[in-house]
Amino acid sequence: MQIMKVDPRALKENPDRMRQSKSSPQADALMLATIKAVGIVQPPVVAPETDGGNGYIIDAGHRRVRLAIAAGLEEIEILVVDAANDNGAMRSMVENSVREALNPVDQWRGIERLVALGWTEEAIAVALALPVRQIRKLRLLANVLPAMLEQMALGDMPSEQQLRIIAAAGQVDQNEVWKAHRPKKGDTAPWWQIANALTKKRMYGRDASFGDDLAQAYGIEWVEDLFAPADQDGRYTTNVEGFLGAQHEWMMSNLPKRGAIVEANSWGQPELPKKASQVYGKPSKSDHTALYLDRDGKVQTVHYRMPEAAKPKGTDGDGSSLGSDGDAVASPRVRPDVTQKGHDMIGDFRTDALHDALGRAPIEDDMLMALLVLAFAGQNIRVDSGADGTFYGGKRFSRHAVALFDEHGKLAFDRDRLRITVRSVLIDVLSCRRGMSNSGMVSRIAGDAIGADEYLPNMGSEEFLLCLSRQALEASCAEASVQPRSKVRETRAALVEHFENEHFVYASARFVPPADELLDWIRTSSATDVKGASSHEDNGGHADNPADHQQGKINEDADEDDLQDTDLSDDEEHDQDVDQRAAA
Secondary structure (H helix, E strand, C coil), X not given: CEEEEECHHHXXXXXXXXXXXXXXXXXXXXXXXXXHHHCCCCCCEEEECCCCCCCEEEEECHHHHHHHHHHCCCCEEEEECCCCCCXXXXXXXXXXXXHCCCCHHHHHHHHHHHHHCCCCHHHHHHHHCXXXXXXXXXXXXXXXXXXXXHHHHCCCCCCHHHHXXXXXXXXXXXXXXXXXXXXXXXXXXXXXXXXXXHCCCCEEHHHCCCCHHHHXXXXXXXXXXXXXXXXXXXXXXXXXXXXXXXXXXXXXXCCCCCEEECCECCCCCEXXXXXXXXXXXXXXXXXXXXXXXXXXXXXXXXXEECCCCCCCCCCCCCCCEEXXXXXXXXXXXXXXXXXXXXXXXXXXXXXXXXXXXXXXXXXXXXXXXXXXXXXCCCCCXXXXXXXXXXXXXXXXXXXXXXXXXXXXXXXXXXXXXXXXHHHHHHHHHCCCCCXXXXXXXXXXXXXXXXXXXXXXXXXXXXXXXXXXXXXXXXXXXXXXXXXXCCCHHHHHHHHHHHCCCCCCCCHXXXXXXXXXXXXXXXXXXXXXXXXXXXXXXXXXXXXXXXXXXXXXXHHHHHHHHHHHHHCCCCCHHHHHHHHHHHHC
C-alpha cells in the first residue's frame, strides 16, 4: 500500500463499481466546491490492472476523481493497494456504505456481484451487519422491471410484501402494469396499486360448477397444484376474470324457477332483496332461490321469502311506550332468551316438522277431522263470504277439493283419497311461521297432538345457538349435562361439539303450548256472543220470516234515530269525536 500522485485522467473506471446510481446535482456541486477550496482530503483507492496493463483501476472514489477532473486539477494523490481476489467488491461495498448509505438497488447489485464471486448470503450478512432476511429481500430485485428499478433507486421502495408480488410476476405483466401506473416526475409510485394489479389469485377447479366447454370458451387453462392433497382436485387457474365469468354464465343457464342472482357483500354474505327473510328450514314452493359467488368464486345457494304484506303504519315496534303527550318513554331493555331471528328459525323448524308429521305420521280419522276444525280456526285463515256478491280466494283449497270428484263431476272418493286430501289441506292451513301465515295456538296444539316434535331438526348448530342468550345457553347446558364456560362463545362451542352427534331441540321450540297461554286461548275463544241468539230463543226456536225481520229492523232503526234526535245533549260534538276515536 502506497500513496502516489497521478493525473486523474489516467485512472480507469471500474466496470464493477458499487455505486451505479447517479448522485444529485446538488451533492456534486457541493463536492466540487470543496475540491476547489481544499482539494481532495481522502485519496481515492486504486489497484493495479491485473490483465497486464500499466494503469490503475479505481476501487473507491469514482466521484472524487470525476469532480477533480471537472475542477481542473493536474494531479491528485491516490492510495495504491494490492488487487483483491474479489476484484475489490467487498472492500468497495463496505467503503461506500460507510461513507454514504447505498440505495437498495445499488446494494442489490453489490450483493449479486459478491454472490457471483462465491460469497454466501450468510457471509454477506455478517460482513455488512445486515439480517439475512434483508439480503434475500434485496435479491428479489433481480426479477423486477428495469424501469421500476430506476424508480426504486430514487429511494421510492415498496413494502416487502409488495416487492414479493412484483418479483413473482413476469416481465411482460410488469411492463403492462407499469405503463398504466407510471408516476409523474417527482412523484412516488403507487406500489399498492401495482402489486394489486399483479396479484395472481388462484381459483380452484374443485369450486367450479361449469364444464370443459365454458372453460375453453373463457380461455381457462388449468394448472396442477403438485402440493395439493391426493384426494382433492388440485387444478387451479389464475385467470380470475374468466373463472368468474364462466361461473356467472353457468348460474344464468341453471337459474331455477323463482331464482335470482345476487351479489355478495364485503363479509361474503348474499345481498338479498329488500325486506326478504332467509329461510333456514325446508323451502316451500313459493319461496325464492338466490345464487351468488362467495369469496372463493364458488356458487352458493340460499332460499328466502318475501313478505306477504307491509306492516301497518303507526305501530311502534321498538318496545317503547307512549306518554300522555305522545312522546315515547324509553324503558330499560333486557336481552330476551331468543332473538327475533331465533324466533323466525323456530317458526320455520316447527312448520317443517308439522308438515312432515301431517304427511307421514299415523293419524286416526277422528283426529284428522278434529285437526281440520282446528285448522280453520287459525288466525291465518280468512273466509270471503258470498253474501255481498263478491268472491275472493279459494283457489288454494279448490285444488284439493277437485281430487274428490270423478270425471262426470260427481263426488266419488274412497277413504284413502279422503285422508290424503285432508292431510294436504291441513298442510296448507297450519303454519307456525311468524307473520301473516301464523296459525297461532292451533298449530302448536295440532303439532303436539300428532307428535310433530319428533320431526324437528337438530338445533344444536352454531347459527341457531347464536340466537340464544347466556341464560338460555346455560339452561341448555344443564339439560344436556354440559359444563358452562366462563365465556358465552366457549359455552356455545361446547354445545355445538356436544350436539354434533346428538339431537337437540330447544325447550321453548317444542309444540306443546304453555298451560296458561292455552287456558287463556280457550277462555277467550269461548267467550264469544252470537248476535241474534236471544231473539231466536224468545221466538221458541222457530225461524222468523225474513221479510218481517227486515221490516222490523228498519222500524227499529227509525225509532232509534228519532230517539237520538230528541236526546242529543249539548255535548253532542264531543261524544261524536269520542265515538269516532273508539271506532278507529
